[in-house]
Amino acid sequence: VEESWRGAPTARGRRRGVPHRRRDEEVLQAASKIFYERGYADTTIQDVADELGILKGSLYHYIKTKEDLLVGLFDDLHAGIDEVIDEVSAAPGLDPLQRLDLYVRRHVLFNLDNLERISVYYTDLRRVSEGRRNGFVERRKFYERFVTSLIRDAQDAGLADPSLDAEMLSNCVFATIIWTYRWYRPDGRASAAEIAEQCAEFVVGGVVEGALSAPPA
Amino acid sequence: VEESWRGAPTARGRRRGVPHRRRDEEVLQAASKIFYERGYADTTIQDVADELGILKGSLYHYIKTKEDLLVGLFDDLHAGIDEVIDEVSAAPGLDPLQRLDLYVRRHVLFNLDNLERISVYYTDLRRVSEGRRNGFVERRKFYERFVTSLIRDAQDAGLADPSLDAEMLSNCVFATIIWTYRWYRPDGRASAAEIAEQCAEFVVGGVVEGALSAPPA
Amino acid sequence: VEESWRGAPTARGRRRGVPHRRRDEEVLQAASKIFYERGYADTTIQDVADELGILKGSLYHYIKTKEDLLVGLFDDLHAGIDEVIDEVSAAPGLDPLQRLDLYVRRHVLFNLDNLERISVYYTDLRRVSEGRRNGFVERRKFYERFVTSLIRDAQDAGLADPSLDAEMLSNCVFATIIWTYRWYRPDGRASAAEIAEQCAEFVVGGVVEGALSAPPA
Amino acid sequence: VEESWRGAPTARGRRRGVPHRRRDEEVLQAASKIFYERGYADTTIQDVADELGILKGSLYHYIKTKEDLLVGLFDDLHAGIDEVIDEVSAAPGLDPLQRLDLYVRRHVLFNLDNLERISVYYTDLRRVSEGRRNGFVERRKFYERFVTSLIRDAQDAGLADPSLDAEMLSNCVFATIIWTYRWYRPDGRASAAEIAEQCAEFVVGGVVEGALSAPPA
DNA sequence: CATGAATGAGCATTCATTCAT
DNA sequence: CATGAATGAATGCTCATTCAT
Numbered sequence: 001v002e003e004s005w006r007g008a009p010t011a012r013g014r015r016r017g018v019p020h021r022r023r024d025e026e027v028l029q030a031a032s033k034i035f036y037e038r039g040y041a042d043t044t045i046q047d048v049a050d051e052l053g054i055l056k057g058s059l060y061h062y063i064k065t066k067e068d069l070l071v072g073l074f075d076d077l078h079a080g081i082d083e084v085i086d087e088v089s090a091a092p093g094l095d096p097l098q099r100l101d102l103y104v105r106r107h108v109l110f111n112l113d114n115l116e117r118i119s120v121y122y123t124d125l126r127r128v129s130e131g132r133r134n135g136f137v138e139r140r141k142f143y144e145r146f147v148t149s150l151i152r153d154a155q156d157a158g159l160a161d162p163s164l165d166a167e168m169l170s171n172c173v174f175a176t177i178i179w180t181y182r183w184y185r186p187d188g189r190a191s192a193a194e195i196a197e198q199c200a201e202f203v204v205g206g207v208v209e210g211a212l213s214a215p216p217a
Numbered sequence: 218v219e220e221s222w223r224g225a226p227t228a229r230g231r232r233r234g235v236p237h238r239r240r241d242e243e244v245l246q247a248a249s250k251i252f253y254e255r256g257y258a259d260t261t262i263q264d265v266a267d268e269l270g271i272l273k274g275s276l277y278h279y280i281k282t283k284e285d286l287l288v289g290l291f292d293d294l295h296a297g298i299d300e301v302i303d304e305v306s307a308a309p310g311l312d313p314l315q316r317l318d319l320y321v322r323r324h325v326l327f328n329l330d331n332l333e334r335i336s337v338y339y340t341d342l343r344r345v346s347e348g349r350r351n352g353f354v355e356r357r358k359f360y361e362r363f364v365t366s367l368i369r370d371a372q373d374a375g376l377a378d379p380s381l382d383a384e385m386l387s388n389c390v391f392a393t394i395i396w397t398y399r400w401y402r403p404d405g406r407a408s409a410a411e412i413a414e415q416c417a418e419f420v421v422g423g424v425v426e427g428a429l430s431a432p433p434a
Numbered sequence: 435v436e437e438s439w440r441g442a443p444t445a446r447g448r449r450r451g452v453p454h455r456r457r458d459e460e461v462l463q464a465a466s467k468i469f470y471e472r473g474y475a476d477t478t479i480q481d482v483a484d485e486l487g488i489l490k491g492s493l494y495h496y497i498k499t500k501e502d503l504l505v506g507l508f509d510d511l512h513a514g515i516d517e518v519i520d521e522v523s524a525a526p527g528l529d530p531l532q533r534l535d536l537y538v539r540r541h542v543l544f545n546l547d548n549l550e551r552i553s554v555y556y557t558d559l560r561r562v563s564e565g566r567r568n569g570f571v572e573r574r575k576f577y578e579r580f581v582t583s584l585i586r587d588a589q590d591a592g593l594a595d596p597s598l599d600a601e602m603l604s605n606c607v608f609a610t611i612i613w614t615y616r617w618y619r620p621d622g623r624a625s626a627a628e629i630a631e632q633c634a635e636f637v638v639g640g641v642v643e644g645a646l647s648a649p650p651a
Numbered sequence: 652v653e654e655s656w657r658g659a660p661t662a663r664g665r666r667r668g669v670p671h672r673r674r675d676e677e678v679l680q681a682a683s684k685i686f687y688e689r690g691y692a693d694t695t696i697q698d699v700a701d702e703l704g705i706l707k708g709s710l711y712h713y714i715k716t717k718e719d720l721l722v723g724l725f726d727d728l729h730a731g732i733d734e735v736i737d738e739v740s741a742a743p744g745l746d747p748l749q750r751l752d753l754y755v756r757r758h759v760l761f762n763l764d765n766l767e768r769i770s771v772y773y774t775d776l777r778r779v780s781e782g783r784r785n786g787f788v789e790r791r792k793f794y795e796r797f798v799t800s801l802i803r804d805a806q807d808a809g810l811a812d813p814s815l816d817a818e819m820l821s822n823c824v825f826a827t828i829i830w831t832y833r834w835y836r837p838d839g840r841a842s843a844a845e846i847a848e849q850c851a852e853f854v855v856g857g858v859v860e861g862a863l864s865a866p867p868a
Numbered sequence: 869c870a871t872g873a874a875t876g877a878g879c880a881t882t883c884a885t886t887c888a889t
Numbered sequence: 890c891a892t893g894a895a896t897g898a899a900t901g902c903t904c905a906t907t908c909a910t
């Protein structure tokens with residue numbers, strides 16, 4: 001996974017092991033910043049090169065195509081969420097609802113910690129060519145199945161409203177998690193931790209007893 | 218508001234009455250379809266013209282710039298949500314929570330009814346020039362204030378968990394509403410009405426008793 | 435000559451004699467104004483139509499091509515200068531120098547009276563297609579020959595410095611006459627008549643005794 | 652001044668010294684030739700690129716906009732005339748009339764040496780955007796004031812007809828100088844030097860004793 | 869006469885990518 | 890590794906002109 005974003009074969013020598021990883025990371029960081037500010041479509045290779053203080057021709061020592069920058073960013077993000085899943089799965093002694101709560105907190109925290117890249121991800125994933133994009137979509141489906149099964153377990157254990165559709169709830173859960181990138185302000189009133197907590201509570205509330213409120217005519 | 222998306226002065230005469238509104242609507246419809254499929258940035262004026270069966274030069278009888286197509290779409294959308302707000306505000310005999318429930322249902326239904334345009338809205342609003350974009354952002358803030366005050370009223374009336382931040386909850390509510398455009402499938406298992414209902418229940422559950430679930434360590 | 439600017443055959447009926455000449459003149463006047471302000475190349479047919487308060491399609495009832503507007507303007511101008519020549523030729527009892535003086539005055543006055551059109555003429559004659567342009571160039575050469583022979587007559591009569599080349603002097607004379615459109619300001623300090631007089635004096639001075647001043651090393 | 656025509660910041664690196672000035676000059680030379688032949692408005696970037704034997708996209712390595720080509724040409728011209736002024740101002744032991752004579756000769760010679768560019772200048776200066784154009788207009792006003800004060804000095808010294816308006820005479824002087832680009836033919840009978848001399852004599856004659864010729868009725 | 873929708877050819881400009889030095 | 894000139898395809902937009910109504 002780690003290096004899959006590199007078209008590889010023709011690009012750079014890379015003689016011994018994994019050289020120059022730091023410079024690669026700088027390139028991704030610059031791309032992330034500019035994509036976040038201007039959007040991928042409105043960013044030129046020149047813009048990224050300027051941010052790095054090199055000429056645009058030189059940038060091609062690190063990438064083969066502009067799209068590689070996007071894919072590099074996205075690979076890193078998915079690696080991060082994969083870790084969240086691993087951690088939540090491995091946490092001992094939690095019931096399904098507590099596990100869901102933990103997942104939401106961790107995912108929200110991760111997203112807010114990687115605000116720029118997450119923003120780029122949800123804005124510009126569609127620009128990645130179909131083949132590579134499908135890989136990301138599959139990984140996302142995996143997260144969805146993870147959450148859906150947590151909700152089902154909670155319903156089976158009598159901890160959540162069984163009248164609600166677990167898949168649909170899962171979508172609402174991810175809505176709450178993901179949408180934070182649209183309204184979180186790093187310099188705002190609420191800290192990332194507070195936001196993660198409130199999102200978790202909102203989600204758990206919605207899953208547990210959505211059915212208790214009487215719908216209006 | 219209705220015609221504000223037209224740069225107007227130089228584009229077409231239109232001196233007597235409101236002629237040919239139908240053709241304008243066809244133009245927007247074509248733009249909506251193509252923008253939805255390809256994204257605004259990757260759509261050429263040629264693409265839209267092709268969809269209409271005219272030459273690209275001819276399209277400029279209806280618009281002054283490509284951006285006008287976007288703005289035309291967005292104006293229509295905001296007009297629709299404005300109506301939702303009016304309707305929910307005017308509904309008699311509802312407590313704040315019921316009103317919130319109604320708002321969510323109506324907004325979700327409207328969004329799913331206008332799936333393509335809503336998708337374009339959230340994907341490509343950023344491409345509209347700042348001046349015009351600000352107008353839309355302001356209108357969105359109005360919706361947010363509307364929901365926030367419903368939540369506050371519910372908290373004051375003892376209908377909702379007072380320990381949660383109303384503004385933050387409002388963000389979660391909109392997350393649930395808006396994100397539907399990302400996972401709804403018109404030909405899927407659940408109807409738009411069912412989705413609207415479940416979203417409303419999820420939201421009300423999250424607002425009402427988020428605080429009751431014990432957070433895990 | 436008068437109507438030669440009309441491509442004619444296909445344009446308008448014109449059933450009885452010379453109908454609608456007034457409207458034609460309005461069209462030329464509008465074209466003159468706009469060409470003067472923006473230049474021919476930067477003026478659109480739309481601009482001229484706007485000035486007339488009609489639609490651009492309608493303008494084609496009066497012209498066949500955009501170039502016709504230019505040619506119409508230029509025909510009028512040449513007709514005016516032709517009259518100046520006739521008048522100066524017919525004036526009785528003048529020696530060649532006096533006749534030159536009169537010509538300069540009359541030509542300058544005519545140019546300043548038709549400032550906009552003259553400006554368009556010298557700016558945009560080159561845009562007229564070669565065939566039609568040649569006609570104008572020929573007419574201009576006729577004026578030049580007229581002035582050149584006045585100078586020669588003056589030299590022969592001992593009234594002007596014979597050491598100067600008459601053709602070259604003629605060019606300087608026209609320089610003085612024509613260039614006025616570049617610096618004359620209708621609301622300026624000097625009246626058109628005063629300018630005409632001073633130009634005439636300058637020209638006569640230059641022709642008469644250019645040779646008397648000692649050239650510097 | 653020399654490099655001011657380059658929009659600079661974004662165009663090409665050019666960090667060390669002044670590399671490739673030759674290529675820049677070739678670009679301007681090509682532009683000059685084509686603008687002279689076809690006029691700025693009727694010249695496409697493609698035309699200029701063809702003249703250089705490169706693709707039109709490549710031309711944008713040297714310029715940011717088409718207008719830059721014009722401005723580059725004009726900057727060079729003004730630099731040339733500035734030198735003429737400096738030289739004439741510094742010439743020792745000349746009375747005002749001799750200085751005027753020298754200025755006319757030098758200016759005419761410069762213009763005829765730069766025939767194409769001068770032609771483009773007087774034809775297409777108006778196409779330069781207002782901000783940049785004003786700079787050129789100011790420089791031209793400076794030349795006019797220089798000549799006007801030479802004439803005033805000559806009048807004060809009893810060398811020129813005091814009854815004529817110095818400013819107006821200055822306009823006639825420049826008319827004579829500038830208009831040469833309209834009638835000079837490099838392969839014609841008269842050499843550039845001969846033309847410069849005759850222009851100078853014509854001008855001095857016009858300034859000296861314009862008032863002596865008796866105006867006709 | 870007037871309208872205005874449509875045409876179709878053209879243009880300035882942008883930009884990802886390549887490659888010789 | 891870095892440079893920067895060159896490529897070449899594409900794109901938004903303009904505009905003179907036509908023509909059915």
